[in-house]
Amino acid sequence: HARMMPMARSEMLRTVEQAGLRAMIKQTGTLDLYDSEASLNAASDDWQAKLKAGFEFQRVGRDEIDSLQPGLAPQFRHGIFTPSGLQVSDPLEFTQALFSNAMSRGASLRIGEVVRIEPINDGARVILADGAVFEAKTVVLAGGAWSKKIVTGLGDHAPLETERGYNTTLPPGAFPLHRQLYFNDHGFVVTPLxxxxxxxxxxELGGLKLAPNYKRSEAMLTKAKSFLPDLKTEGGRQWMGFRPSMPDCLPVIxxxxxxxAIIYAFGHGHLGLTQSAATGRLVADIAARREPALDVEPYSISRFR
Ligand SMILES: Cc1cc2nc3c(=O)[nH]c(=O)nc-3n(C[C@H](O)[C@H](O)[C@H](O)COP(=O)(O)OP(=O)(O)OC[C@H]3O[C@@H](n4cnc5c(N)ncnc54)[C@H](O)[C@@H]3O)c2cc1C
Structure with missing residues (x-):
């Protein structure tokens, strides 16, 4: 990921400028919190890797934590603040705004279940479950965690799994949150949207069919309440989503x-929104058969053969 992250940032900023959506990206920075000095020290390899990748951050103690985010429980005395951290105003709102922008530039939408993609002489053919068939010069398969069947149908091998994730979105007044907080010893994040x-x-490694287990959302909410004692936990909306994940944590592009003529773009795991614009750029480069902006060999579908 270290290779792609600078490009993820620059391509995202370029994309939102072009689409007139700059106001939807905020640079509030991120605050990573640890339960103890020992657990922060245990994460030092991760932070060294981020340093090498060009991230700038600073270690913070309780006083700085208090000024970055008042209202945290007393155990949080060790953290790392990354001032350059970007976040979207809201993933759904942002995606819908990008969609509207694409439509205003001439995109069109057809909703349907793709069952197969096939190469043809001058491009590719997409076959839908309702029998409809489309032909195009280039077809991009970006089916997230559901991409595997179509990839297999094309004779390629993608050991794609899903890491299911959960959340609860509380009403806007639930807490005066200044920025995204990572509770790194507990595997969850609290974000102001x-x-x-x-x-x-x-x-959760539960595949594509298992019913959601919202006890996971509840467990994170209970912990969040103990970490942010003034958090109002009523009126939340629960959700479960499917992260599309590859065994080496790198996407397929x-x-x-x-x-x-058939291009894959899936498997971004925990970073699909972050790396979306960079992926779009690389897909466009591959489609135009020009030198990609970044060496795409590590993202090749052939790496698991
Ligand atoms: C709880 C949680 C928190 C996350 N937080 C972050 C975060 O902070 N930052 C970040 O960068 N990422 C985050 N992610 C990861 C991010 O959501 C994913 O990496 C991203 O959504 C993947 O995008 P995608 O377009 O590849 O797949 P998806 O978003 O899954 O989209 C795939 C689409 O393809 C459609 N599709 C699938 N199969 C077919 C078919 N056969 N025919 C037609 N359509 C089909 C699906 O319906 C879906 O609309 C988070 C994920 C979860 C679950």
Missing amino acids: SSGIRVGGAV SASTASP
């Missing part, structure tokens, strides 16, 4: 082996 205060995280 335009739609409310989101308490989310967790990793690659032409298929079946045809250069």
Whole structure:
């Protein structure tokens, strides 16, 4: 990820400027919190890797933590503040705004279940469950955690799994949250969004069909309340989502082996929103058959053969 992160940032900022959505990206910085000095020290390899990747951050003690975010429980005396951290106003609102922008530039939408993609002479064919067929010069498969079946149908191998995640979005007045807080010893994050205060995280290896277990959302909310004692926990909306994850934690951004006209873009795991604009750029480069802005070999579909 270290290779892609600078590009993730620059391409995201370029994309939102172009789409007139700059106001939806805020640089409030992120605050990573640890239960003890020992657990912060245990994470030092991660922070060294971030340093090497160009991240700038500072270690903070209780006084600085208090000024960055008042109202935290007393055990949080060790943290790291990353001032350059960006976040979107709200993922749904942001995605819908990008969608509207694409439509205003001539995109069109057809909703349907894709069952197969096939190479043809001058491009590719997409077959829907209702029998409809589309042909195009280039087809991009960006089916998230559901991409595997179609990839297999094209003769490629993608050991794609889903890391299911959970959250609860509380009403906007639930807590005066200044910025995103990472509770790193507990695997969840509390984020201020335009739609409310989101308490989310967790990793569940439950596949695509298992019913959601919202006890996971509840467990994170209970912990959040003990970490932020003034958090109002009433009126929340629970959600479960499917992170599309590869065993080496890198996405697949690659032409298929079946045809250069079929391009894969999936498997971004925990970072699909962060890396979305960079992925779009790389897909465009592959589609135009020009030198990609970043070496895409590590993201090749062939790496698991
Ligand atoms: C709790 C949680 C928190 C997260 N937090 C962050 C975060 O802070 N930052 C970040 O960068 N990322 C985060 N992620 C990860 C991020 O949400 C994913 O990486 C991202 O959504 C993947 O995008 P995608 O477009 O590849 O797949 P998806 O968003 O899953 O979209 C795939 C789409 O393809 C459609 N589809 C699938 N199969 C077919 C088919 N056969 N025919 C037609 N359509 C099909 C699906 O319906 C879906 O709309 C989080 C995820 C979860 C669950």
